[in-house]
Amino acid sequence: MVNSKHPFIPYGKQTIDEQDIQEVVKALKSDFLTTGPIVDLFEQRIAEYVGAKYAVAFSNGTAALHGACFAAGIRDGDEVITTPMTFAASANCVLYVGGIPIFADIDPKTYNIDPKEIRRKITSKTKAIIPVDYTGQPVNLEEIIKIAEENNLVVIEDAAHAIGATYKGKKIGSIADMTMFSFHPVKHITTGEGGIITTNNKLYYDKLKQFRSHGITRDKTLLKEYHGPWYYEMQFLGYNYRMTDIQAALGTSQLNKxxxxxxxxxxxxxxxxxxxxxxxxxxxxxxxxxxxxxxxxxxxxxxxxxxxxxxxxxxxxxxxxxxxxxxxxxxxxxxxxxxxxxxxxxxxxxxxxxxxxxxxxxxxxxxxxxxxxxxxxxxxxxxxxxxxxxxx
Incomplete structure (x- = not known):
């Protein structure tokens, strides 16, 4: 063994430079600290990077998964198939909306969820699949999406590990019905804490935006009544899962690298x-x-x-x-x-x-x-x- 006083090397760590710091300082000096124009910019940049139509930022990756489960219509008693070889959030998000996590075993080579096991676990109660791109290696999306289409299921890809990865030449984030990326400090880029859902589905996009802000909308086309320009409605029980402009400033700067x-x-x-x-x-x-x-x-x-x-x-x-x-x-x-x-x-x-x-x-x-x-x-x-x- 090497007996050295080499500095401790953690398994993962953020990489922050002076440009990142200056972008955060600019946000702190701006008119917006919480969800404002920099969050909008960050969402736009992420969507462009992965090739998706829409992106909705959240306070963390778990909150983003929670939002995706809600947008997918998962409710009490619905079954959602995912992998046991993951962080607890991939299954917890199903419990948050009253669903039942159903685990399917993994492929012994890739350690990703095995599509054959997914097929074995489908029942009349199955509503969605949450495959996890373990370590950053994409799952067998072609087979999983085929299974989903055959059984009218939603695919929520947990790509917390996989921003920048590709599957058959396409960027992860543009393929599944919804894809979650995490911006925890040990991930590829960081916002301190943060997560995002990318999607090509406008209905999911609208539900996600409303869900992260208490279920509230100001959109006139969605309102049941209209009292004046101040008016808003809480139309369902949402959560305060918004990302701040401070976080988004860091994330936007990090995305450049x-x-x-x-x-x-x-x-x-x-x-x-x-x-x-x-x-x-x-x-x-x-x-x-x-x-x-x-x-x-x-x-x-x-x-x-x-x-x-x-x-x-x-x-x-x-x-x-x-x-x-x-x-x-x-x-x-x-x-x-x-x-x-x-x-x-x-x-x-x-x-x-x-x-x-x-x-x-x-x-x-x-x-x-x-x-x-x-x-x-x-x-x-x-x-x-x-x-x-x-x-x-």
């Missing part, structure tokens, strides 16, 4: 893959020919049957030398709250097996080559130390 950030991520991934593909004791991420990942996360699978240590020991050893590894994700159905709802261990065997072996290595644009080499060296040293071949 998104392609550069993605290229840096891809360069680091190539270094990792070149270093680790020769090791029998690990499996590098699978890359589909149909898509081009934007690489939010780099997930290495430990072939634990070839190692004389478990994942916990490897995790702690890497943390000890300042490498901020993580695990993405604890399957949602493992969570105590979901266990109370009746979800059980053993029902999604591929997700559970993958979870038991994976470890996330640091990946963000601010990493320098010395960081990448340090991580590679330490991982290789640990693999050698714990390999059954070395200890045989």
């Amino acid at each position: 998104l392609d550069m950030f993605i290229e840096k991520r891809r360069k680091i991934v190539k270094q990792y893959n070149d270093a680790f593909r020769i090791l029998d004791e690990v499996t590098i991420p699978f890359q589909s020919r149909d898509s081009k990942s934007s690489w939010h996360l780099y997930v290495l699978q430990l072939e634990t049957e070839k190692l004389c240590c478990d994942r916990k020991e490897m995790f702690e050893a890497l943390q000890k030398v300042g490498i901020g590894v993580n695990v993405h994700y604890i399957p949602v159905h493992y969570q105590p709250y979901y266990q109370k709802l009746g979800y059980r261990n053993g029902e999604y065997p591929i997700s559970e097996e993958v979870y038991s072996k994976i470890i996330t290595l640091p990946l963000f644009p601010g990493m320098v080559n010395e960081d990448v080499e340090y991580i590679i060296r330490n991982v290789k040293d640990l693999i050698t130390k714990y390999s059954l071949k070395s200890n045989g």
